Amino acid sequence: MRAGGDVEIVDEASFAGAFETRALGDLRWARTRSGAFRFLRGKDRTQKIMVEHVMVNVVASGRVYGRIGRRKISQATGGVVFSRLSNPMDLVVEDATWLALIIPMRLLTASFNWSPRFDGFVFDAGTAQAAMIGGLLSSFDQIDETLDAAEIDCVTRASIAMIASCLDQAVRLTSKPKKDVTNLQLSIRKYIADHLSDPDLGQERLSRAFNLSRAQLYRCMKGTSNIAKTIRRLRLFAIRRDILSGSNKHQTIPAIARSWGLTDERNFRRAFVTEFGYPPSYLRDWSNSVVDRVGEGARLGFDLEQWMLGGQTDDVV
Structure with missing residues (x-):
């Protein structure tokens, strides 16, 4: 002890x-x-x-x-x-x-x-x-x-x-009841989900795409206190899901990270360990050893579609 x-x-x-x-x-x-x-x-x-x-x-x-x-x-x-x-x-x-x-x-x-x-x-x-x-x-x-x-x-x-x-x-x-989600919020969430693999996705890109100032964007996305952090966490959960699924087992982990817009390998690994408590290589070794037990990784991890449609962001922000 x-x-x-x-x-x-x-x-x-x-x-x-x-x-x-x-x-x-x-x-x-x-x-x-x-x-x-x-x-x-x-x-x-x-x-x-x-x-x-x-x-x-x-x-x-x-x-x-x-x-x-x-x-x-x-x-x-x-x-x-x-x-x-x-x-x-x-x-x-x-x-x-x-x-x-x-x-x-x-x-x-x-x-x-x-x-x-x-x-x-x-x-x-x-x-x-x-x-x-x-x-x-x-x-x-x-x-x-x-x-x-x-x-x-x-x-x-x-x-x-x-x-x-x-x-x-x-x-x-x-869970608290979901607050009303406006059409603009849904559009912004869908835009983030559709462009998650783009390394240039961020607050400035969203502001330009929807013709909103930074303040207007954050007011619209109420409940999302840090858009950059939200995008990073969505990417980390997507990478984790891909590693668990085994569908990308012939790809290197840095390549999977790049496919989701995280191009700096060192920062990605640090962020992954901070988020999940273990390195991505550890997760891959484990998932390879129990692939028959894990099954389809598409059902694992964070549900991006639910978030895009206005679900709670408590686990993301």
């Missing part, structure tokens, strides 16, 4: 704890029992994270509270808390037992588009999602350690599918 952050024990004289873990393919399950302590992970630690993981935590007893990223959390027995390995944290654990499932981000994002809104996301005790995820993590203790590769693959896919489904349903229930 100290490798991921700093631990402050409330009463070292009486502190006791136990930790057990096991790996199931790419997943890692853990159970921790401990007395009261405080866990701190600063930005200096998070900046050293090379491969991103999602942590699914179930409070089996006791209480956990504090801050994950910018979000305050407080969960007692039965609650579920989500975090990333790269999230700064300041958490207090009070005589708790908790279960954790650690999932490589590349596996989760193959079926669900994680965004920063889920850093510190919780399912309160008593909700259906908390009960389902709690039952899932509890079941790992009963799984035979001598599983063969096919059985491990089944456990991995089923676990991720359940967790992704719970998160997806939560997003649908809590």
Whole structure:
């Protein structure tokens, strides 16, 4: 635990704890029992994270509270808390037992588009999602350690599918109603989607195409706080989708990036790692090894058509 952050024990004289873990393919399950302590992970630690993981935590007893990223959390027995390995944290654990499932981000994002809104996301005790995820993590203790590769693959896919489904349903229930989208907004979105591969696409190009000043353009595209950032993220999701699909496996990754308008290889790789938590080469190696499981990549990643037609941009801006 100290490798991921700093631990402050409330009463070292009486502190006791136990930790057990096991790996199931790419997943890692853990159970921790401990007395009261405080866990701190600063930005200096998070900046050293090379491969991103999602942590699914179930409070089996006791209480956990504090801050994950910018979000305050407080969960007692039965609650579920989500975090990333790269999230700064300041958490207090009070005589708790908790279960954790650690999932490589590349596996989760193959079926669900994680965004920063889920850093510190919780399912309160008593909700259906908390009960389902709690039952899932509890079941790992009963799984035979001598599983063969096919059985491990089944456990991995089923676990991720359940967790992704719970998160997806939560997003649908809590999403704000879409604001009215004007015909001009739709036209601008369609123009961006149609010209996404053009490296010259940007605010100036849009202003000229629609005869709008910069201020008028941003007022029209309300909810899109940074057009350049939006375009870059749409391109990154399109590149990620193409890599996952395997349809461009004979193309180099820089060539795929150039086909979507990102011509600076160094800046592209840096932006990709910042966005997804792993380099594009890592994603290609993984997708090549599980191409039969991933299937058609066209259905994966960000839905460009939905955005073009006026969908929410929370995951993009």
